[in-house]
Amino acid sequence: MSAEAGLIVAEPIAATTSIAPSAHGRRLTEPAAVRWTLTLVSLAFLALSLGVPLTAVFVEAFANGVAAYSEAIREPDAFDALKLTLLAASIAVPANLLFGVCASWAIAKFEFPGKQLLTTLIDLPFAISPVISGVVFVLLFGRQGYLGPWIAEHDIKIIFAVPGIVLATIFVSFPFVAREIIPLMQASGTDEEEAARVLGASGLNIFFRVTLPNIKWGVVYGVVLCTARAIGEFGAVAVVSGHIRGLTNTLPLHVEILYNEYKFQAAFAVASLLTFIALVTLVLKTIAERRTHHH
Amino acid sequence: MGIEVKHLSKGFGSFVALRDVGFTVNTGELVALLGPSGSGKTTLLRIIAGLEYPDAGTVLFDGEDATERSARDRNVGFVFQHYALFRHMTVFENVAFGLRVRPRATRPTDAEITRRVTDLLKLVQLDYLGARYPWQLSGGQRQRVALARALAVEPRVLLLDEPFGALDAKVRQELRRWLRRLHAEIHLTSVFVTHDQEEALELANRVVVMNEGRIEQDGSPDDVVERPATPFVVNFLGNVNIFHGRVQNGQALLGPLAIDYPEHPDMEPREAVGYARPHELEIARTEDGAGLWATVTDVRPTGALVKIEVVDEDGRPIQIELGREQFEQIRAVSGERIYVKLRRVRVFTH
Numbered sequence: 017m018s019a020e021a022g023l024i025v026a027e028p029i030a031a032t033t034s035i036a037p038s039a040h041g042r043r044l045t046e047p048a049a050v051r052w053t054l055t056l057v058s059l060a061f062l063a064l065s066l067g068v069p070l071t072a073v074f075v076e077a078f079a080n081g082v083a084a085y086s087e088a089i090r091e092p093d094a095f096d097a098l099k100l101t102l103l104a105a106s107i108a109v110p111a112n113l114l115f116g117v118c119a120s121w122a123i124a125k126f127e128f129p130g131k132q133l134l135t136t137l138i139d140l141p142f143a144i145s146p147v148i149s150g151v152v153f154v155l156l157f158g159r160q161g162y163l164g165p166w167i168a169e170h171d172i173k174i175i176f177a178v179p180g181i182v183l184a185t186i187f188v189s190f191p192f193v194a195r196e197i198i199p200l201m202q203a204s205g206t207d208e209e210e211a212a213r214v215l216g217a218s219g220l221n222i223f224f225r226v227t228l229p230n231i232k233w234g235v236v237y238g239v240v241l242c243t244a245r246a247i248g249e250f251g252a253v254a255v256v257s258g259h260i261r262g263l264t265n266t267l268p269l270h271v272e273i274l275y276n277e278y279k280f281q282a283a284f285a286v287a288s289l290l291t292f293i294a295l296v297t298l299v300l301k302t303i304a305e306r307r308t309h310h311h
Numbered sequence: 312m313g314i315e316v317k318h319l320s321k322g323f324g325s326f327v328a329l330r331d332v333g334f335t336v337n338t339g340e341l342v343a344l345l346g347p348s349g350s351g352k353t354t355l356l357r358i359i360a361g362l363e364y365p366d367a368g369t370v371l372f373d374g375e376d377a378t379e380r381s382a383r384d385r386n387v388g389f390v391f392q393h394y395a396l397f398r399h400m401t402v403f404e405n406v407a408f409g410l411r412v413r414p415r416a417t418r419p420t421d422a423e424i425t426r427r428v429t430d431l432l433k434l435v436q437l438d439y440l441g442a443r444y445p446w447q448l449s450g451g452q453r454q455r456v457a458l459a460r461a462l463a464v465e466p467r468v469l470l471l472d473e474p475f476g477a478l479d480a481k482v483r484q485e486l487r488r489w490l491r492r493l494h495a496e497i498h499l500t501s502v503f504v505t506h507d508q509e510e511a512l513e514l515a516n517r518v519v520v521m522n523e524g525r526i527e528q529d530g531s532p533d534d535v536v537e538r539p540a541t542p543f544v545v546n547f548l549g550n551v552n553i554f555h556g557r558v559q560n561g562q563a564l565l566g567p568l569a570i571d572y573p574e575h576p577d578m579e580p581r582e583a584v585g586y587a588r589p590h591e592l593e594i595a596r597t598e599d600g601a602g603l604w605a606t607v608t609d610v611r612p613t614g615a616l617v618k619i620e621v622v623d624e625d626g627r628p629i630q631i632e633l634g635r636e637q638f639e640q641i642r643a644v645s646g647e648r649i650y651v652k653l654r655r656v657r658v659f660t661h
Contacts (some may be wrong), residue, residue: 207395210362213382214389215409215464225412229399 073291076284088285096262097270098289100181104253104266105246108185112242116193117235121227124201125209138194141187149187150255153180176258181266184252189245196238200231200308233307240304244297248290312373312467312500313338314359319368321354328354329365330524336468336517339498341491343511345535346521347547352504353472355521359502360470361385372467388461388499392473394453396445402456403441406431409464431459434493451482458490462499471503475510487514508548512536520544542659545586552592552629554585554656563658567603567623570656585656589632593652594619594641602652605629607643619643621651 045051078085088094122128123135141149155161157174167174174180208230212222228235250268257264259273267290274283314336321329328351336342344352357363359370361382369378377385397405406428410419419427432438435455445453454474461469474490475483491514494501505511511518512532520527520535520543527547528540539545556565559580563572568585575581595602605621608628612618617638619631629651643649 204398207391207393208397210382211389211391211395211397211460212408212412214360214362214385214387215412215460216383216386217408217412218383221412225408226397 070291073284073287076280077288079284080281084281085285085288088279088282089289091282093261093265094267094270094282094286097265097267097286100178100264101247101266101268103178104182104185105243107182108189108246109239109243111186112190112193113235113239115190116197116238116242119194120197120201120231123198125206135198138191138198141189141191146184146188146249146251147255150184150252153184153187153252153256175256176260176264178264180256181253181264184256185246185249188249188252189242192242192245193235193238196241197231197234200234201227204230233304237301237304237308240297240300244294244301247293314468314500314502315371315374316355316359317369317371319355319358319365319370321351321358321363321365327524329358332368332521332524332526334519334526334529336500336502338500340516341494341501341503341514342517342519343515344502344504344519344521345506345508345511345547346527347506349523350521351524352506352521356470356472356502356504359468360387360389362389386464386467388464388466388469390454390457390461390469390471390474392476394445394457396453396456396460398445400444401441402432402437402443402445402448403428405445405456406459406463408460427463428459431463434462435459449482450478451486454478454486467500469499469501471501473504473506475507476505483510490514512548520547522547539657542584542586545657545659549588550630551586551588554587556583556585557581558583558658558660563656565656565658566625566627568601568653568656570601570653570658572658575660582661583658584661585658587653587656589618589630591653591655592629592631593633593637593654594621594631594643595650595652596641598650600652601656602650604648605651607645607647607649610643610645612638621649623651 077088119134119138123131154175156163157167157180158164159168159175161175172179174183208226209222212226217225248268249266250272253266254269254272257266257269259265259269261270261273265273267286271283271287271290274280274286315333316335317333319329319332320327330351332351332355344355346352354363358365361377361380361384365378369376371377372385397408400408407424410424410427413419428441429438432441435458437452437455437459440448440452440456445456448456458474475486478486487510503514512535515532517530518532518535519529522543528535528544530538530540535544536548539548545551554565554568556563556568557580558564558572558575560578561571561573561576563570563575563583563585565583565585570585572583598604603623605623607619607621609620610617611620612635615635617633617635619633619638621629621631623629631651641649
């Protein structure tokens with residue numbers, strides 16, 4: 017009974033609010049000429065600065081035919097670089113996912129001293145140049161670094177080895193997951209979690225049944241961006257890698273090596289792999305973004 | 312289940328939400344915590360639920376200390392002000408949640424859960440909406456889902472935070488009546504928080520009036536209306552005319568008013584304030600009992616009542632409410648000088 021009453025009352029309110037924005041919108045609309053000019057200018061700019069290079073990558077990659085292309089990407093060094101890139105990403109992304117969820121949970125749901133500092137620190141990798149983060153790792157773990165002697169004593173290799181590449185990748189890609197879900201968690205507040213707790217749910221139950229479903233598309237979005245960054249990272253990895261072919265070369269570094277050796281077609285063939293990964297990322301990102309905003 | 316809270320204190324930073332608060336709720340009672348925002352009523356409710364922990368004091372459930380018990384183990388039903396329904400779950404799953412998260416040993420079977428959820432949805436008259444999501448419901452419907460969800464775990468006590476605060480007047484009226492019927496049916500010990508005195512008086516067996524983290528009065532609806540314990544309670548529960556003055560020699564001298572006040576027989580004067588509700592005043596053409604002369608400035612018939620505004624000789628406005636029949640006998644008009652009779656004045660000294 018009261019349900020119907022509620023609907024009847026709600027209707028006129030909905031009607032008035034739906035009129036307001038459209039009237040407002042009409043007033044803001046510019047003449048057709050202005051709209052067309054703005055659209056054309058931005059499309060032309062996009063075509064020049066993004067479309068042409070993107071096409072060039074694929075044109076150059078196939079410049080010597082399909083056979084040359086497939087040879088370039090099946091070449092052992094390229095294959096090893098792909099493997100290393102995927103290995104680094106497959107360690108960095110889960111690590112940052114875990115960290116990102118923990119940090120967002122803490123920041124969004126609790127009050128504690130140093131909260132502001134933590135929020136700022138998460139953004140640090142965005143703010144500093146990746147090359148600098150690479151240099152910092154060398155300074156820490158390199159032979160002349162602060163921890164160098166201790167590392168040498170224990171026969172651990174970090175710089176110019178795979179662990180260094182993984183560390184650098186984690187560092188540059190760690191804000192993505194946290195940045196994406198902190199606002200989502202803050203917006204959803206703590207009401208639902210409190211309701212679940214009063215209903216007798218355990219901490220894990222609350223997380224998996226209430227918190228996670230509310231942020232899941234944000235998490236997907238963050239993971240996609242994080243993966244893209246982890247795979248594409250050049251600066252920080254370049255510093256700690258040492259460019260040992262077949263051992264410490266990632267895909268972006270391999271592209272550079274090929275290019276410097278004037279093997280343009282091979283360089284572009286490998287680059288096309290990275291470009292392809294980027295395009296897939298964009299599609300996934302768009303899907304995740306839509307889902308985030310729908311729910 | 313009976314609840315007893317003793318000497319509860321709670322602060323948030325420099326803000327003191329509760330100062331040494333104590334009261335009891337007897338089994339089966341429906342108690343209202345009434346007060347303005349910031350009076351500590353919601354904090355008190357959340358402490359009873361275990362969503363907040365007091366800085367000092369104890370919470371007893373049936374005589375057993377529950378202060379340190381987590382919200383999870385208190386077996387209370389809590390209805391949040393903004394419902395806090397699980398957005399990604401259907402109405403049915405929302406109500407089933409409390410049963411599904413039980414440890415395996417005490418978890419009912421799926422068939423049993425379905426039966427109980429269906430029963431509860433029938434109880435709140437929403438069994439046809441089980442497959443909907445919260446965002447597809449009206450405010451009143453969401454509120455009833457929240458109630459069904461809270462009742463699903465068979466709580467020993469039901470706590471409601473401003474249960475009708477976010478609803479429009481008509482839906483609120485209906486839900487209020489419905490909740491009263493429900494309470495009469497299931498007799499579940501219930502405490503609800505409200506800032507709406509009408510809601511508190513209409514629903515509750517007992518009203519606890521709160522202000523600035525303290526309990527001002529704890530009594531029946533009739534008590535708080537007819538025998539308010541403090542000036543705050545008088546002010547908070549409806550319109551009131553205020554007369555400032557003093558008490559001395561067994562008399563209260565409030566401006567033009569002089570009333571017997573045997574509670575203060577001393578020579579020494581003390582500041583005092585008299586309160587009289589608009590419906591406790593009458594008008595007459597001749598001096599008759601305690602009262603004062605005033606000039607009518609406005610006469611406004613509103614349905615069964617006639618609201619009259621007068622100003623006393625110092626220009627202070629006084630509100631009077633008369634029944635229509637009572638008014639017809641005098642028919643005062645604007646500008647007329649009349650005698651305002653005070654049938655009753657409550658005097659509080661400082």
